[in-house]
Amino acid sequence: MRAMSEQGLQQAREAMEAARVHPRAIDVFTYYYGELERGATGLIAESDIEPLTSVPRAAELDVPSEDARQAMATTAVIKLNGGLGTSMGMDRAKSLLTVRDGLSFLDIIVGQVSHLREQYDVRLPLLFMNSFRTRDDTLAALKAYPYLATHGLPLDFVQNREPKLRADDLTPIEWPADPELQWCPPGHGDLYTALEASKVLQELLDAGFRYATVSNSDNLGAGPDPAIAGWFAASGAPYAAEVCRRTPADRKGGHLAIRRSDGRLILRESAQTADADKAAFADEQRHAFFHTNNLWFDLRVLATTLEERQGVLGLPLIRNVKTVDPADPTTPKVIQIETAMGAAIEVFAGAQAIEVERSRFLPVKTTNDLLLLRSDLYTLTPDFQVVPGAAPLPLVDLDPLYYKTIDGFSGRFPEGVPSMRDAESLTVRGDWTFGADVRVVGAARLDDTGAPERVATGTVLS
Numbered sequence: 001m002r003a004m005s006e007q008g009l010q011q012a013r014e015a016m017e018a019a020r021v022h023p024r025a026i027d028v029f030t031y032y033y034g035e036l037e038r039g040a041t042g043l044i045a046e047s048d049i050e051p052l053t054s055v056p057r058a059a060e061l062d063v064p065s066e067d068a069r070q071a072m073a074t075t076a077v078i079k080l081n082g083g084l085g086t087s088m089g090m091d092r093a094k095s096l097l098t099v100r101d102g103l104s105f106l107d108i109i110v111g112q113v114s115h116l117r118e119q120y121d122v123r124l125p126l127l128f129m130n131s132f133r134t135r136d137d138t139l140a141a142l143k144a145y146p147y148l149a150t151h152g153l154p155l156d157f158v159q160n161r162e163p164k165l166r167a168d169d170l171t172p173i174e175w176p177a178d179p180e181l182q183w184c185p186p187g188h189g190d191l192y193t194a195l196e197a198s199k200v201l202q203e204l205l206d207a208g209f210r211y212a213t214v215s216n217s218d219n220l221g222a223g224p225d226p227a228i229a230g231w232f233a234a235s236g237a238p239y240a241a242e243v244c245r246r247t248p249a250d251r252k253g254g255h256l257a258i259r260r261s262d263g264r265l266i267l268r269e270s271a272q273t274a275d276a277d278k279a280a281f282a283d284e285q286r287h288a289f290f291h292t293n294n295l296w297f298d299l300r301v302l303a304t305t306l307e308e309r310q311g312v313l314g315l316p317l318i319r320n321v322k323t324v325d326p327a328d329p330t331t332p333k334v335i336q337i338e339t340a341m342g343a344a345i346e347v348f349a350g351a352q353a354i355e356v357e358r359s360r361f362l363p364v365k366t367t368n369d370l371l372l373l374r375s376d377l378y379t380l381t382p383d384f385q386v387v388p389g390a391a392p393l394p395l396v397d398l399d400p401l402y403y404k405t406i407d408g409f410s411g412r413f414p415e416g417v418p419s420m421r422d423a424e425s426l427t428v429r430g431d432w433t434f435g436a437d438v439r440v441v442g443a444a445r446l447d448d449t450g451a452p453e454r455v456a457t458g459t460v461l462s
Contacts, residue, residue: 008171009033012163015172019183022197024311025160029186031312032337037170042317044268046277049257051286052265055243055353056231063230071229073122074210076299077113079217080188080341081138082131082159086326088367089405093134095217096141097406099364099373100380105217106138110145111384112223119383120226125149125209128156128217129194131185151207157198160190164324167333173324175331181324188293189315189339196306204299214341215294220373220386221362222294228354229296238301238348241265242294242356246284247392254342255287256353265353266346267291271318289353291342292361301348313347315339359388367409368396375420394423394440399448402431418461426461435459 009030016026085094095105103111113126126148130138135158142148142155149155161183163172175181186193191214195201204212211233215222222242232240243256254269273281280286305313318338325331345351364370372378372393379387403409415436420426423440430448435457444461446453455461 008165008169009037012165012172015163019161021160021162022193024197025162025186025190025193027310028190028193028312029162029337031314032186032317032339033170035317036165036319036335036337040317040319042272042319043274044257044266044272044316045274046280048260049266049268050260052256052258052289052353055289055355058225058228058231058242058354058356061227061231063227063234067234068226068230069120069122071211071233072116072120072124072224072226074208074233075122075224075229076125076127076153076204076209076212077224078191078212078214079109079126079128080191080214080293081128081156081217082134082185082188083216083218084131084133085406087365087404088370088409089407092137093130093141094364095128095134096137097364097370099220099370100378100386103380104141105220105364106141108220108380108384108386109217109223110142110148114145114148115383116224116226123150124224125151125153125204125207127154127200129159129188129191130156131159132161133180153203153207154200157194157200159185159188159194160197162186162337164322164334164336167321167335170335173332173334175324178325184336185338187318187320187336187338188341189313189343191341192302192306192313192344193311196303196311201299201303201306205303210299211296212299213294213296215292216363218365219293219361219363221360222292223385225360228356231354232296235352237350237352238298239345239351240296241267241342241345241351241353242292242296242360243289243353244292244356244358244361245288246290248284249395250290251282251284253290254340255281255290256345257287259346264346264349265351266316267340267342269318269340271320272316289355292356293342293363294356294360295342295345297344297348305347313344315343315347358391362386362388367403367406368398370409371396371398371413371417371426372420374417377420377423389421394420395425396420397425397427399429399431403428415457418455 320336323331418438424443427445431452441462
């Protein structure tokens with residue numbers, strides 16, 4: 001097996017070189033291949049951590065306006081934009097999906113940044129970390145905003161890619177039916193490698209920027225926050241994670257904890273949890289804070305740390321076992337070597353966490369989330385903030401057989417989604433098409449009748 005794995009690493013490196021993957025990214029892949037070969041699982045045992053019990057609250061910050069402005073003047077905004085929205089049947093960047101008032105995620109993100117530039121008189125560059133599949137569509141859409149680029153900085157940099165490895169011998173999978181399926185992104189932990197390899201990290205530093213705030217492009221709640229920027233700059237911390245209190249709905253999301261061996265904050269994902277520890281992982285009373293995937297870091301500290309470690313931060317390995325074609329469970333099993341960007345919290349001594357309101361965590365992963373975002377439950381303000389009108393949010397559970405894809409969803413709400421302002425939950429089973437001005441009040445359910453049905457215009461579901 002040792003000889004086979006050495007052969008597999010060589011084949012993987014050759015494939016990456018042929019695909020013109022940056023040498024630094026190949027070195028990082030080589031490091032994690034070695035971890036995988038040695039049997040590393042990335043598991044974090046419950047016995048090795050202690051719960052995180054309290055952190056500062058953003059709602060209680062008292063940051064002078066000028067301090068906030070000065071922090072914003074040296075902050076760059078980075079959006080993770082590598083997702084295609086394949087889980088919703090999309091084949092282009094998910095950020096191009098229309099979400100409210102005829103605007104896409106991308107349009108609203110640009111609006112948020114543009115408003116803050118004007119309000120605080122700052123440069124506030126906006127950069128997207130695209131994948132090789134989302135870059136062209138995204139840059140084409142951004143041509144509508146010719147003023148967006150600032151100080152000679154690019155609008156994007158590209159996430160690296162790596163071969164999927166056969167689960168049986170760790171050699172790169174070959175899939176002639178669709179060669180693109182032979183490749184995968186290395187997880188969003190690649191952010192740091194991609195920033196350095198693209199030279200964008202150095203360009204930001206040369207342009208006088210000190211901090212970065214990072215979030216997912218499908219989370220419109222995570223606009224740049226001047227108060228948090230001011231707090232982070234004043235803290236002197238090299239890194240900070242935005243966290244929210246967990247609820248039963250968050251039991252699968254990664255949580256922060258304190259590592260017993262050195263007292264550092266760490267991130268533990270579900271894929272890094274042994275079966276014996278699953279109950280403790282899911283206990284939202286024990287592990288109270290989940291990582292929103294909104295984070296802040298000091299660009300200078302990152303550059304120095306990458307230089308000291310020769311580009312390898314050493315984030316915990318995530319061994320992700322999938323099938324080569326995610327849509328076909330009968331295809332061969334592969335291993336995707338991944339890391340999480342939030343795991344960098346353990347790399348930097350003095351890293352902190354700050355508790356934010358739930359309104360800063362509004363990701364759209366499914367059409368259930370999209371229905372809420374498009375409904376009257378939310379308001380899009382003149383400064384492009386997406387503000388929820390209720391807490392907790394209603395639970396939406398649409399029949400995946402009919403509503404999972406954007407086409408299926410849109411075809412069943414041709415006149416708009418129902419009012420959710422007075423809803424507790426909406427459960428739909430079967431093929432229902434909704435008319436205009438439907439309202440959901442309380443807990444509503446539609447059952448499968450075995451045939452296509454219609455909710456008449458003006459109906460109140462309760």
